Amino acid sequence: MSAIAPLAMSQTKDELVNHLNLHPETYALMAKEAEAAYKWLTKGETHLKKNCKRKPPYDWNDIAEKSKDEAIIRIAQGGNEYTSYYWNLATPTPDCPNWIARWFLYHKFRYRDGRNKGKSERNKEKKKNEAIRLDSSLAGSSSPEATSVQPEASGSTGQAQYVTTPVYEQQAFYDPVRDL
Structure with a gap:
């Protein structure tokens, strides 16, 4: 299985879908898996940075990097028969365990933090x-x-x-x- 070049987290859903050649149903399954990690990160204050004084909904920047990485690993390793292939397309780097899982998780925060x-x-x-x-x-x-x-x-x-x-x-x- 070959790795695929990473996209920036700011790239759109359409750009990600085209880049990974994702079917809409597979995208939806991957989004659900990221949703579970989002809920895990935001269910309490254990994953927040020490200086965070905000109240829910929490922003991406309110979450500790260690917790983000742990959630990303959970997403990538918890894929099902339809999504595992796509999670495995991302090669781990010292900065990010899985850029695809990071993109999905970031976008869960992005569309829930009140910006829209x-x-x-x-x-x-x-x-x-x-x-x-x-x-x-x-x-x-x-x-x-x-x-x-x-x-x-x-x-x-x-x-x-x-x-x-x-x-x-x-x-x-x-x-x-x-x-x-």
């Missing part, structure tokens, strides 16, 4: 600020680009009445470039 929580809150705040900015720039404007004419059901006459609604009040759509 603020993203949705920032998007809400960003949209609110854009609406306020658009509102102030459209104040007094009667340009056709700034308004939309929509029918509104009338009461007893049966005829539609039209109301002018500012564009920013219409339902927003998802823009993959702007809504990051």
Whole structure:
């Protein structure tokens, strides 16, 4: 079995999957094995660095290196018939017992440490600020680009009445470039 060149922990899931030629089901199994090690590391305070004053969820940097290495070895040696082959692709080095297990464990911490929580809150705040900015720039404007004419059901006459609604009040759509 030949070793494979290591990837940085900052590489994406897609890059890892392509690099290892992993099937999605195998990736999921490996992630579950890393999940067990994550739970073991975070179940108490025994694996924390001595100067750690944080409360759960713990950050990757809150865990002692010795405990990380022990968890990585547990992951790599605890693989099943489907995952052992992939764990064994990583050659141990003095710095890291298994870079593949380290990548999986790091990403368990990465997506649980709260870094992504603020993203949705920032998007809400960003949209609110854009609406306020658009509102102030459209104040007094009667340009056709700034308004939309929509029918509104009338009461007893049966005829539609039209109301002018500012564009920013219409339902927003998802823009993959702007809504990051």
